Amino acid sequence: MTSPVAVSVVGPDDRTPDRKKLWMAALKPPMYSVAIMPIWWGTALAYGQQHALNWGVFLVFMGSAILILAWENITNDVFDSETGIDINKAHSLVNLTQRKQLVFWLGNGCLALGILGIGAIAYGQQDPTVLGLVLGCCVLGYVYQGPPFRWGYQGLGEILCFFAFGPLAVGAAYHSQTHGWSWESQTASIVLGLTTSLILLCSHFHQVEDDVAAGKRSPIVRLGTQRGAQVVVASCLVIYGLILALALGGYTPLATLLSLAGVPAAWKLCRQLLRHHGEPAVIKDCKFIAVGLHFWSGLGFGLGFFLTY
Template sequence: MTTKVASYSPNPDSPSPNESSGSPTAEERKKLWLAALMPPMYSVAIFPIALGTAVAFAETHTLHWGSFLTFLGSAILILAWENLSNDVFDAETGIDANEPTSLVNLTGNKSLIFWIGNLCLGLGIAGILAISWWQQDFTVLGLILLCCGLGYVYHGPPFRLGYQGLGEILCFFSFGPLAVSAAYYSQTQTWSATSLAVSVILGISTSLILFCSHFHQVEDDLAAGKRSPVVRLGTQRSAQLIPWLSGGIFALAGLLVGLKLFPVWILLILVSAPTAVSLSRHALQYHDQPERVRNCKFFAVGLHFWSSLLLCVAFGIAGLS
């Protein structure tokens, strides 16, 4: 999964470099590079591994640091491949023609970005292969290869399923059930109903980031023939859907605690509720103003980060108790 941002700033309401006239200044160009590299987005790679490992620790009271750190590095490299290759494939369709934060546009060298992406993929898969070799069990490798396959059909030719509005579904499974289960299996070499259940929460919050990335680029998506969910629903109805999606994260956590599938510590996730409120308000207020709503993604990243971190902490506490 990859999403484009036009600015990188601690303040989600700050103006983007697009809003200045003329050629970008050195400071604006630095912001464009930071936006293109998307540092905040790598929490999307980190938390499935951290959460699957935390659940394993809660259930087994054991943590295999070598597998965890290797998996974490591989996940970051594989997401880098996903982001870089997405820039390359979007450059081929022309959908990024007006996107200043495309690495292809910034470097003017599509081939370079393509091969750097492939190098990241190769290194990432090598790390997963190492884990499988240590365990003499290639289940984790199979799961991650499936994730990579879903990542490719999301944006790669001839599939480009993201252009049909299926990106959020692919994202849900890749960064939710598949990745979390793979991380859990790398620690235990078995499966867990708890791991699968919590992966649904993480999958929703991750897909919400991708969903929120479409609001500011409806015109470009339409011009390129991309039928994202926001294009299909319209910005207003899409914004009205966000409180339900974000609220569903907390409702599901509460339900699973009530069913005694989760430890009561999981209710710590409620501390992140204000980020869901901020996201919903921002989307509802600015859904039809591209230059203001383009930072909606940052609010979604905040919700994903804090809710995921609190889930990890909760399972960590459960493992220590």
């Protein structure tokens, strides 16, 4: 775990190296691939199946998705500050700024801009379906941490994450290009939903003590770190088994096997967790290894469609 917030760390001097590192950790730039990949997948599937590609819609959707994820990340820091679970998290935006209301409204501003972009797409297409699907994602994002729900504290975060960043988000991106629906795209979205949920699962390993103290029953709290590591290994096998089945079964182009570019990250993740699952200082960055798995497998999958058609 990170050390408790100290005055010298959260003081007014923004030029100190430690504070810069804390800001980078708080903003979590690598995590925004989580917002980008559903739009990439949905667009790639639309291009492959119906040769539909509107670059303007793609770019607006991408920007809106990033803003909406920023809202979720920012407000999660606010909601976590209310439960005390982030007391030892020096890179919480609330702990860094000591201005919870400002952080809260900054997050809401990101949400408003993101929804405005999606609304513009829906208005231009005279079809509210995309907006409805994205609003569904936002609802799942809120009940994950927001009061009075806080379903993430009940261990349901990975399930919410699967649907929000898998079938719903990929379906919305696909519909924004084709104005239609596809069972093939929904089947493929299962893979992306699983890789996204894996990131969240890996984020729990190093903070078990704080989760228990705050009453958060994350899957790792419930399972223990050893069995949790075994679940990660099984999840990786399922993810790449599905990728192989889709490509070799003819449901996706063979070129989508470029998704196997994520295997080295999966190997590193599994090995590190199996060996060091009970050592928070060693495995605290495992979620970023999972982000690498998510990014490279997602990038390869989309490229498989664009290179084939």
